[in-house]
Amino acid sequence: MSARxxxxxxxxxxxxxxxxxxxxxxxPLKARLAGHKAxxxxxxxxxxxxxxxxxxxxxxxxxxxxxxDRVANNEAVPQAVTSYLARYNLPxxxxxxxxxxxxxxxxxxxxxxxxxxxxxxxxxxxxxxxxFAAIAESGTLVMTSGAERPTTLNLLPSTHIVVLRKDQVxxxxxxxxxxxxxxxxxxxxxxxxxxxxxxxxxxxxxxxxVLQIGSHGPMRLHIVxxxx
Amino acid sequence: MEISTQRFKKNTTExxxxxxxxxxxxxxxxxxxxxxxxxxxxxxxxxALRDEGKAIKDHTLAHLDFYLxxxxxxxxxxxxxxxxxxxxxxxxxxxxxxCKRLGARTATKGKSIVTEEIGLNDFLEANGVVPVxxxxxxxxxQLRHEPPSHLIAPAFHLxxxxxxxxxxxxHTDLPPDRYLDDRRVLADEGRAVLRDKFLAADxxxxxxxxxxxxxxxxxxxxxxxxxDLTQTLPKAHIVVTTIEKVVPTLEDTMTLLRLLPRSAxxxxxxxxxxxxxxxxxxxxxxxxxxxxVVLLDNGRSAMIGTEFQDMLRCIRCSxxxxxxxVFLSVGGHAYGWVYSGPMGAVLTPSLIGVDTAxxxxxxxxxxxxxxxxxxxxIPLPKMMRxxxxxxxxxxxxxxxxxxxxxxxxxxxxxxxxxxxxxxxSRFLGNQAGSRGKFRTLPLAGGWTKGRDLPAPEGRSxxxxxxxxxxxxx
Numbered sequence: 001m002s003a004r005x006x007x008x009x010x011x012x013x014x015x016x017x018x019x020x021x022x023x024x025x026x027x028p029l030k031a032r033l034a035g036h037k038a039x040x041x042x043x044x045x046x047x048x049x050x051x052x053x054x055x056x057x058x059x060x061x062x063x064x065x066x067x068x069d070r071v072a073n074n075e076a077v078p079q080a081v082t083s084y085l086a087r088y089n090l091p092x093x094x095x096x097x098x099x100x101x102x103x104x105x106x107x108x109x110x111x112x113x114x115x116x117x118x119x120x121x122x123x124x125x126x127x128x129x130x131x132f133a134a135i136a137e138s139g140t141l142v143m144t145s146g147a148e149r150p151t152t153l154n155l156l157p158s159t160h161i162v163v164l165r166k167d168q169v170x171x172x173x174x175x176x177x178x179x180x181x182x183x184x185x186x187x188x189x190x191x192x193x194x195x196x197x198x199x200x201x202x203x204x205x206x207x208x209x210v211l212q213i214g215s216h217g218p219m220r221l222h223i224v225x226x227x228x
Numbered sequence: 229m230e231i232s233t234q235r236f237k238k239n240t241t242e243x244x245x246x247x248x249x250x251x252x253x254x255x256x257x258x259x260x261x262x263x264x265x266x267x268x269x270x271x272x273x274x275x276a277l278r279d280e281g282k283a284i285k286d287h288t289l290a291h292l293d294f295y296l297x298x299x300x301x302x303x304x305x306x307x308x309x310x311x312x313x314x315x316x317x318x319x320x321x322x323x324x325x326x327c328k329r330l331g332a333r334t335a336t337k338g339k340s341i342v343t344e345e346i347g348l349n350d351f352l353e354a355n356g357v358v359p360v361x362x363x364x365x366x367x368x369x370q371l372r373h374e375p376p377s378h379l380i381a382p383a384f385h386l387x388x389x390x391x392x393x394x395x396x397x398x399h400t401d402l403p404p405d406r407y408l409d410d411r412r413v414l415a416d417e418g419r420a421v422l423r424d425k426f427l428a429a430d431x432x433x434x435x436x437x438x439x440x441x442x443x444x445x446x447x448x449x450x451x452x453x454x455x456d457l458t459q460t461l462p463k464a465h466i467v468v469t470t471i472e473k474v475v476p477t478l479e480d481t482m483t484l485l486r487l488l489p490r491s492a493x494x495x496x497x498x499x500x501x502x503x504x505x506x507x508x509x510x511x512x513x514x515x516x517x518x519x520x521v522v523l524l525d526n527g528r529s530a531m532i533g534t535e536f537q538d539m540l541r542c543i544r545c546s547x548x549x550x551x552x553x554v555f556l557s558v559g560g561h562a563y564g565w566v567y568s569g570p571m572g573a574v575l576t577p578s579l580i581g582v583d584t585a586x587x588x589x590x591x592x593x594x595x596x597x598x599x600x601x602x603x604x605x606i607p608l609p610k611m612m613r614x615x616x617x618x619x620x621x622x623x624x625x626x627x628x629x630x631x632x633x634x635x636x637x638x639x640x641x642x643x644x645x646x647x648x649x650x651x652x653s654r655f656l657g658n659q660a661g662s663r664g665k666f667r668t669l670p671l672a673g674g675w676t677k678g679r680d681l682p683a684p685e686g687r688s689x690x691x692x693x694x695x696x697x698x699x700x701x
Contacts, residue, residue, distance in 0.1 A: 002312070003312040003313060003314045003318055004312040006314055007296075007312050007314060007471065007523075007525045007529055008293050008296065008297070010525065010529035010530065011292045011293045011296070011471070011529045011532060012293050014529055014530060014531075014532035014533040014534075015290070015292070015293070015532060015533060016533065017293075020293060020294070020297070021291070021293070021294050026294060029291055029294055029295075029476075032476060032477070033298065033441065033442050033476055033477060036442075036477060036478070036479055037477075037479060038479050038482075039280050039284070039479055039480065039482070039483040040273055040276055040277060040280055040483065042271060042272075042273045042277075042486070043272075043273070044271075060496060063496075064495075064496075064499070098513075118513065119513040119514045120514075122423065122426075122427045138496050138497040139496065139497070140497055140501075145512065145514075145515060146509070146511075146512065147509070147511035147512055147513065150512070150513045150514045151456075151460050151514055151515060152460060152461070152513075152514045154456075155453055155456050155457050155460060156457070172482075173482045173485075174479055174482060177478045177479070177482075189306070189509075190302065190305065190306060190443050190444070190505065191306070191443045191445055191503070191505040192505070193504065193505055193506055193507070193508055193509055193512060193515050194460070194502065194503070194504055194505075194515060195445075195502070195503040195505075196456065196500065196501075196502050196503075197497070197500065197501035197502070197503075198499065198500060199496075199497050199498070199499055199500075200499050201499070202451065202452050202453040202499055202500070203451050203452065203499055204364045204365075204415055204451060204452050205381065205451070205493065206363070206364040206365035206368070206381060206382070206383050206452075207364065207383070207388070207391060207411045207414055207415060208252070208255065208386075208387060208388055208411060209252075209255050209256045209259055209260070209381065209384070210411055212411055212412055212415040214415065214416075214419070215364065215415060215419060215451065215452035215453060215454070216362065216419055216422060216423075216426070216452045216453045216454040216457055217452065217453020217454075217456065217457070217499070217500065218453070
């Protein structure tokens with residue numbers, strides 16, 4: 001008997017059954033899987049409008065040592081990025097997602113900012129990416145992988161800058177998943193290969209139980225929220 | 229890893245005598261409960277979420293075969309492979325055969341207690357694949373050739389000097405006189421050294437906090453980003469996990485995710501939660517080319533339907549360790565295997581047998597703190613009592629049982645009992661002399677080993693009481 005059959009057989013025996021569930025018994029379980037019913041969602045986001053959601057998201061991100069900048073429109077993004085880099089004495093050079101959603105930003109307005117559009121390499125110091133969504137309840141960015149959105153950009157460089165549209169901030173993760181299912185279905189897949197929830201720069205508490213911001217992932221996380 | 233649960237009593241004596249361990253445990257034992265209390269206080273729905281979390285796990289366990297098959301089907305549909313393993317040996321072989329096929333020389337690892345359970349590192353090393361732990365805490369315990377001492381903080385037991393010493397010994401290509409006596413400097417050196425290992429690894433091995441049946445995804449919860457780099461950069465991502473980690477949907481996962489970091493470190497959410505579904509897609513510029521899930525049983529399916537089924541709800545948050553007066557006195561290593569604290573005292577006998585791990589369920593004051601902080605309401609004290617009862621039945625001919633029988637005989641005969649007590653207290657009072665206490669006493673070695681036994685002051689309470697009553701009349 002294969003390991004698979006023996007394990008499943010053992011589970012069934014312990015559950016007091018011999019065979020797999022009948023079609024009839026499995027029907028409610030299948031309906032539960034297909035229903036995607038949300039469980040209890042905490043009320044902390046209740047009644048918040050778009051600005052309220054951005055406010056809560058920003059506050060929680062800052063509690064987790066990320067920095068958040070709000071700009072009026074796409075035109076203001078390049079300037080916000082270069083001044084952030086200058087503030088931390090970082091080179092005006094970044095690797096950026098080859099994602100068309102970033103094309104509407106007039107990057108050439110900052111001629112000294114050198115951008116490469118690709119995945120990240122170990123030598124890249126700064127990355128710039130869009131996000132799929134953001135969650136106000138927990139102060140979390142939702143990043144999805146794809147040809148235009150390499151995962152390494154979220155993880156390898158020591159500084160990660162995220163350009164987020166105000167209307168991408170949802171109240172709870174459940175709404176982000178609903179949105180993700182729609183997008184993925186349109187692409188003909190169940191899920192992107194990787195979905196990264198990111199809530200601040202990396203950290204470790206392993207040395208004498210004292211928190212150090214900056215571990216293997218980025219040491220700095222900066223979010224530019226675009227209002228319009 | 230080598231099992232030393234049989235030596236639990238000796239282990240605890242040694243642990244209590246270690247000043248560095250006491251220092252480390254004192255710090256963490258104050259901070260972690262305070263962090264949790266703070267996080268729980270900010271979420272009024274926390275109690276209701278605990279009930280939901282418990283219900284989700286109970287529902288899944290009651291239909292575990294259905295959800296495991298659903299999970300497997302969806303892993304395959306997204307281009308991944310599932311390898312079922314009945315026991316540790318099968319799981320190790322499954323990992324090794326993937327490594328061999330890919331010609332892997334090094335494997336980076338995200339923190340995974342299940343790989344400790346199956347002794348994966350030693351096995352890979354013996355077979356020509358160098359495992360590199362990348363979680364900072366796991367990395368240092370690997371350098372020190374010791375097992376982790378805590379579910380989520382593997383180096384819980386170490387103080388800074390021990391980090392400095394291990395780094396100096398291991399990183400020999402760095403200047404030997406460099407300054408290291410600073411947590412930030414240590415974290416930076418660890419980051420720099422491991423950066424090269426991430427980029428060079430052929431295979432990345434992680435565990436999973438949740439397996440999502442609906443999508444065939446695995447999810448890991450981390451703060452360092454090491455698990456995420458581990459699984460993104462190499463040619464293949466191997467997830468080593470166990471059957472009870474499956475949950476039905478992403479929505480169910482979200483409920484458990486609201487409980488886990490708050491219970492573990494007091495964070496609203498951990499810095500990273502990464503969901504992996506299959507290998508890289510055709511047009512992707514990064515990500516592993518292969519995605520494997522090694523699905524281990526190792527005794528868990530046999531726990532279903534027994535009084536220990538509730539233990540399978542455990543999401544490995546470590547709240548029960550962080551609040552346990554016994555764990556915070558002796559640390560994780562004393563428990564002698566991978567799982568420690570109250571959850572270890574229940575799970576370890578289930579997995580390796582009560583013959584070997586029978587001491588562990590005795591490591592409890594039954595204060596009930598563990599159950600009160602458990603995010604999925606596992607009745608840990610009740611299950612420790614079940615194990616004690618079983619252990620008791622097994623040890624039916626022991627001298628404890630004989631001693632208790634003698635006591636029961638006397639207790640049922642008050643006249644005889646009082647006469648004996650009066651006699652014994654007079655005798656002991658005389659023997660103790662002017663010191664009024666005993667350093668050692670035959671048959672009471674368990675007591676006098678750690679402290680003096682005060683001597684009775686001549687007469688028993690009952691006889692004094694009777695005398696007073698007579699005088700009043």
